[in-house]
Amino acid sequence: MTDIKTLIIVAVSRNGVIGRDGDMPWRLSTDLKRFKALSMGKPLLMGRKTFESVGSKPLPGRPHVIVSRSATVDMPGVEMAATVDEALARAKALARETGADAICIAGGGEIYRQTIALADELHVTHVETDLDGDTHFPAIDPEIFELVEETAVPSGDKDNYPTRYAIYRRRAGR
Numbered sequence: 001m002t003d004i005k006t007l008i009i010v011a012v013s014r015n016g017v018i019g020r021d022g023d024m025p026w027r028l029s030t031d032l033k034r035f036k037a038l039s040m041g042k043p044l045l046m047g048r049k050t051f052e053s054v055g056s057k058p059l060p061g062r063p064h065v066i067v068s069r070s071a072t073v074d075m076p077g078v079e080m081a082a083t084v085d086e087a088l089a090r091a092k093a094l095a096r097e098t099g100a101d102a103i104c105i106a107g108g109g110e111i112y113r114q115t116i117a118l119a120d121e122l123h124v125t126h127v128e129t130d131l132d133g134d135t136h137f138p139a140i141d142p143e144i145f146e147l148v149e150e151t152a153v154p155s156g157d158k159d160n161y162p163t164r165y166a167i168y169r170r171r172a173g174r
């Protein structure tokens with residue numbers, strides 16, 4: 001059986017902020033397009049609060065697994081999981097069923113904290129600014145994750161800030 005990769009996808013400010021008041025503290029159209037291209041066709045795993053932040057409806061073309069201890073969502077393309085382990089297992093099963101080679105963990109802070117230890121790759125949009133916020137991404141340990149690709153992305157018409165797109169891969173044996 002082919003192994004399904006676990007990708008974390010996140011946009012994070014220089015000082016580690018990923019969210020404020022239930023939303024993201026920036027507008028980055030270029031990054032949303034990249035998120036869409038990378039995640040299309042792959043199961044998306046996210047916390048209940050992040051699902052609400054995207055309008056409580058699934059993003060097209062990607063099966064969703066939402067983690068919540070008690071919430072129920074009954075709509076096509078959305079499955080609920082009561083634990084992070086159950087969500088990971090279900091997302092990987094969906095990937096196998098649909099022929100996807102990876103699952104994407106799409107946040108938010110609570111879910112990133114509980115899954116970074118088992119992610120194979122981190123796809124990180126470094127937002128080139130310091131910002132106030134209430135939700136953070138954990139520090140990326142260079143002994144565990146190796147930077148394998150990095151691209152500077154200038155700020156486009158619909159972007160608040162320039163960004164730097166980086167891919168980190170788990171080092172062998174870590």
Ligand SMILES: NC(=O)c1ccc[n+]([C@@H]2O[C@H](COP(=O)([O-])OP(=O)(O)OC[C@H]3O[C@@H](n4cnc5c(N)ncnc54)[C@H](OP(=O)(O)O)[C@@H]3O)[C@@H](O)[C@H]2O)c1
Nearest residue numbers: 011019022023024047048049050068069107108109110111
């Ligand atoms: N910058 C980015 O790339 C990015 C990406 C995604 C989100 N965000 C931002 O992050 C913020 C949301 O993050 P957040 O940390 O507040 O919330 P979250 O991680 O999206 O969701 C938290 C919820 O997930 C459920 N949950 C968490 N751990 C669980 C577990 N072990 N078992 C069962 N359920 C569990 C709980 O739902 P119940 O309360 O229903 O039990 C919990 O309240 C927003 O500001 C959003 O805009 C930023």
